[in-house]
Amino acid sequence: MKLLLQLSIRNLLRHKRRNGMLLLAIAVAVAGVNASNTLLRGYQLDLLDTAVSNLTGHVKVHAPGYRDDPTIMNSFVIEDSFTPDVPSDVLLGWAPRVRIPGVIMSERETRGVQLVGIEPGAEGISFLRDAVIDGEFLTAADDNRVVLGKELLRQLESDIGRRLVIITQGADGLNRERGYRIAGSYDVQGTGLEKLFVFVGLEHLQALLETDAVTEVSVRLTTENYREPAKLSMAASLSDLEVMDWQELEPQAAEMFLFADGVIYVWFLLMMGALTFGLVNSLAAAVMERVKELGMMRALGMQKRTVVVQVVVESCVMMALGVLAGTLLGALIYAAISDGIDLTAWSDGIELFGVASLLVPVMLPSDLLTVAFSSMLLGIAASLYPAWRVVQVQPLDALRS
């Protein structure tokens, strides 16, 4: 084996220019794939974070029927002692809410909104954690003021400290109408959420609706990897309720998430496929100009399979060097863009997918390893054909040629 390594390295050095170019091509392709992977992972993570933060959580509990008819009629009561059936080390937090449709009116304008009763302390799990608050946020579950989105506030032509009227349906099916003071407004990426959600204290809203039930419990985990098991164990302990994960609740986001996975594979195959083609050609040339030499080795008693291994080793050495250089180069690119790429110039298109306008790349060791490993496999695959061809030539014919 040492002999084969020595032979392959010296043979590679025999054509410094040709192999140098090939090495560069491999390195650039690997670096390109790695760099684009960090962007796609960044996009995915952002997508995930947005989907999960969007009051969804990783897993969410509803009363059956709530999704068809999201009113206080389809609600459930949770025990004081309730906690989600998830190991505490993967549980980031959970929040009970009442979320029902309502109409909000200022002196000038009227809008349909989602009225959400929350426990302010529990909402560290949602987008409110990162929102910029003007004025004050709700302070307790019995807070009887409202917090609404900055965009909605603008549309209602109202202001912090002023009063609004909210109309919604109570547990008895009768409408409630009540005036609220605006405690503050929240400002988040994009305007979709800002127009949709109006927050009020959970206990206050329950009192208004004359119920002690909630319409949802949202659970956020420390890791996406535990989503499936968490959903299953919660579904088992809450058998009369509907337990769903964000992929079911936000199918579009889930599809984009999978799509990004697909892009990663397709991109890898495209780049490395073209490269493999070049590698096969270059190896075939390198091997065919050594037919005589390899035939002589076989005449001296080297086994066919050893000749094959020799060609494979040569290809692998090449690939390994290229992958190493490419991974380093990819890391440099990553370091250069690790602060994120500002997409505001294209943000109109991007917002459609619910993604922040700053794309922050994420480098996953598992991605680097997958790329490196698959590249090595390609290196082996690329060498098999040239190796097979060269051992088809009988030693005598090779020596005679």
Place this chain on the structure above:
Amino acid sequence: MSQPVVVCKGVTKTYQKEAVPVHALRGVDFVVHPGEFVSLSGPSGSGKSTLLNIIGGLDRPDSGSVVVDEVDYGGLSESALAELRLHKLGFVFQAYNLIPVLSALENVEFIMQLQGVPAAERQGRAEDVLTKLGLGEMIHRRPGEMSGGQQQRVAVARAIASDPVLLLADEPSANLDSRTTEELLELLKRLNQDNGMTIITATHDPMVMSYATRQVKLRDGAIEHDDAALPA
């Protein structure tokens, strides 16, 4: 008398050349005993190389049998033949003998490396042989940095360093001038006389023939003359 190194019986070989059969060997019986230095000669196309290649396990006869060092080639797989070449035979080809990316020393070590001889031992043996052949100065040179005669001597060194039972040389002097040919032949003669190495050469070169101890002449794929057939 000791066991013969080579026993060929009724060896025939026919090639197809543009659909015309060429009878390269037509029933050759040929026995070589240990310590012989045999020269195969004869006109071009008489079958010298074909016979040498068949004895070397590089080519297979159409009929007849070949036994080398008591191993019958009949029924041996390609891989078993390669194994046999590696462990029992030494080859010196006409040209392009050496691996260009390896130094003289590494070239001589090559076969022993394939045989799995430990590094220290094979390096010692390779240095010894090269020094004996007068190449002690150039063990670190690559083939491209040596003359044709020096390259051929390195090839001989490689062939004998692993102590083969039989050394086969096809036109070893074809690319050499007469002075280096003589040096090479002196070398083979010494190996034959001092070490009892069994050697078979195929050649047109009268100088090579003159160094051999037994003359075998081929014509049209058959043995026309063999010293061994003469009454002693």
